[in-house]
Amino acid sequence: MNTDVKAIVHLGSSHPSTGYTVHVVDGSPIGAVHTLQIVQYEGDEGFYLLYLDANDVEITDTYHSTLEAAKEQARLEFGVERNAWRTC
Amino acid sequence: MPDIKLSSGGSYIVEPVSVYEYDAYGIARVTRSADLKEPYRYGFQGMLRMSEVALHTTIINDYATLFRTYDARTGRWTSHDPVLQPWESTYAGLAGNPAMLTDWFGLTTGGGDQRAASNSDASKPGGTTPPSSTSSSSTSQTGGGHQAVPLVPMVPMTPIEGIGHSYVILNINVVADRPFSLTYKLPSLPISLGDKPERSQSDATSVALVKGGTDALANVIAGTAKVVAGGLIMTAGAATAEIGVGVVVFAVGADLAASGVNQIIYDTPQETVLKQVARGTLETAGVPKEYAEPMASGIEMGVQTIAGGVAPATSRSLTVTSIETVSTPGVVFSAADDVATRAATVLDDVAEAGVVGPSLVDEAAVVVGPGKEVAKATRRGRAPEFPSGTISEDAVLNTTIEYLGEGYREVSPGRYVSVDGLRQVRYGRHEVRVPGNHHVHFEALDELGRVVENAVVRIE
Numbered sequence: 001m002n003t004d005v006k007a008i009v010h011l012g013s014s015h016p017s018t019g020y021t022v023h024v025v026d027g028s029p030i031g032a033v034h035t036l037q038i039v040q041y042e043g044d045e046g047f048y049l050l051y052l053d054a055n056d057v058e059i060t061d062t063y064h065s066t067l068e069a070a071k072e073q074a075r076l077e078f079g080v081e082r083n084a085w086r087t088c
Numbered sequence: 089m090p091d092i093k094l095s096s097g098g099s100y101i102v103e104p105v106s107v108y109e110y111d112a113y114g115i116a117r118v119t120r121s122a123d124l125k126e127p128y129r130y131g132f133q134g135m136l137r138m139s140e141v142a143l144h145t146t147i148i149n150d151y152a153t154l155f156r157t158y159d160a161r162t163g164r165w166t167s168h169d170p171v172l173q174p175w176e177s178t179y180a181g182l183a184g185n186p187a188m189l190t191d192w193f194g195l196t197t198g199g200g201d202q203r204a205a206s207n208s209d210a211s212k213p214g215g216t217t218p219p220s221s222t223s224s225s226s227t228s229q230t231g232g233g234h235q236a237v238p239l240v241p242m243v244p245m246t247p248i249e250g251i252g253h254s255y256v257i258l259n260i261n262v263v264a265d266r267p268f269s270l271t272y273k274l275p276s277l278p279i280s281l282g283d284k285p286e287r288s289q290s291d292a293t294s295v296a297l298v299k300g301g302t303d304a305l306a307n308v309i310a311g312t313a314k315v316v317a318g319g320l321i322m323t324a325g326a327a328t329a330e331i332g333v334g335v336v337v338f339a340v341g342a343d344l345a346a347s348g349v350n351q352i353i354y355d356t357p358q359e360t361v362l363k364q365v366a367r368g369t370l371e372t373a374g375v376p377k378e379y380a381e382p383m384a385s386g387i388e389m390g391v392q393t394i395a396g397g398v399a400p401a402t403s404r405s406l407t408v409t410s411i412e413t414v415s416t417p418g419v420v421f422s423a424a425d426d427v428a429t430r431a432a433t434v435l436d437d438v439a440e441a442g443v444v445g446p447s448l449v450d451e452a453a454v455v456v457g458p459g460k461e462v463a464k465a466t467r468r469g470r471a472p473e474f475p476s477g478t479i480s481e482d483a484v485l486n487t488t489i490e491y492l493g494e495g496y497r498e499v500s501p502g503r504y505v506s507v508d509g510l511r512q513v514r515y516g517r518h519e520v521r522v523p524g525n526h527h528v529h530f531e532a533l534d535e536l537g538r539v540v541e542n543a544v545v546r547i548e
Contacts, residue, residue: 021541022540024544025543041517046500048518060544
């Protein structure tokens with residue numbers, strides 16, 4: 001399954017979690033998210049917002065039907081503005 | 089009176105040192121009070137005169153106790169009790185009953201048994217030893233031990249004009265051995281805001297929980313954002329409050345701040361501004377003044393982050409996050425008739441989160457014992473809970489149906505959404521692409537389809 005990375009942003013101190021979304025993995029809240037990545041998989045029309053840790057390991061993800069919706073999710077959760085994304 | 093006997097021809101005489109007459113709350117009647125010799129250090133109810141600690145030489149009506157100072161002119165303490173009591177202001181002195189009650193320490197109002205409940209040193213005015221935290225059943229203890237006591241039903245406050253609901257404060261003090269989250273779905277109650285237009289959730293969330301806090305609060309001040317009564321006014325740390333019927337102010341600790349989850353603005357001019365605005369905002373929202381102040385102060389006590397925001401009037405959930413060893417009181421406003429249930433629910437939720445031994449501390453605090461696993465982090469009714477964070481493949485289908493309810497549909501391959509569009513389950517190619525890491529997402533969405541809860545459950 002080919003992956004097409006659409007956009008990426010590294011979260012710093014200017015992007016604290018707003019707590020808008022509660023992420024739980026294996027029964028525990030997730031730790032700090034260092035990078036957000038929006039990817040699209042071959043054969044899938046949707047966009048996945050990937051939450052990566054400091055080692056760029058995927059912690060969790062959310063699904064969005066459009067690229068803008070994925071960015072909106074990131075804005076709500078971390079205050080990532082549109083112009084902060086680096087388009088790949 | 090002196091504490092020595094003066095002998096005079098086989099009898100004893102009394103030589104007054106000071107004579108004071110007080111009104112009910114401790115104001116010395118000037119024309120009927122005097123220090124006949126040297127000023128006597130103790131005054132009303134045996135409290136230490138402020139003249140002893142503030143170098144005053146005249147009769148004043150302030151008194152010092154171990155924890156707080158008392159102003160007899162108002163019958164109130166000059167600083168608040170960090171432990172909130174839902175039935176009274178945290179500045180209230182002597183429970184409004186100075187004739188029957190005493191409070192020698194500025195700690196807790198007691199009756200005649202207060203002396204017996206304290207040790208011999210602490211029972212003396214100005215003593216240096218605070219009373220035992222377990223010596224009284226009172227809940228107004230500062231930094232006391234965590235003694236489990238039954239939940240005391242909350243006392244509803246007077247309905248707030250223009251809002252239409254009674255509110256009480258539920259003070260939840262959560263101590264946990266590790267971070268965890270519980271999400272509460274609160275009933276959606278109509279909130280009348282008079283002629284103020286209601287805003288949509290997108291309007292509200294666009295300014296909620298801003299990074300620096302000032303933008304949102306500025307929006308509030310400017311009127312571009314609405315503060316809904318009982319809705320989110322401000323929140324501390326990672327706690328998110330977006331409640332149609334209540335407010336939560338919760339503090340979290342340094343761990344989340346260090347990880348970047350929180351933004352520390354402590355001891356900065358910005359913080360001062362936020363505190364001031366917070367108080368005003370709370371009052372503007374209809375929170376009675378005596379509660380607005382403790383709430384703002386409560387933020388001060390445990391503050392690592394202050395973020396301002398506005399909650400939509402229609403939102404129904406709140407998230408409380410706590411981390412280890414943090415015991416800063418949180419404040420939840422809730423409908424008066426539902427508070428007792430709410431408090432009990434908190435206990436249930438903590439227990440069902442896989443934490444053993446939650447108990448009420450003081451008034452309505454929840455304590456989670458150390459070393460306990462937090463496995464089921466999301467509350468039932470939203471994302472499903474699994475004790476081990478895993479589910480069998482056979483159970484996925486039934487659990488999905490149970491979670492989504494009747495009439496759910498597959499909106500795209502591997503993505504299933506409930507009829508109301510507020511719940512989603514994802515179990516498609518993406519979730520099974522990594523061998524040995526098959527998982528399923530149980531998610532809750534807001535009205536605009538944005539993810540507010542996302543529980544990843546492994547399939548074993």
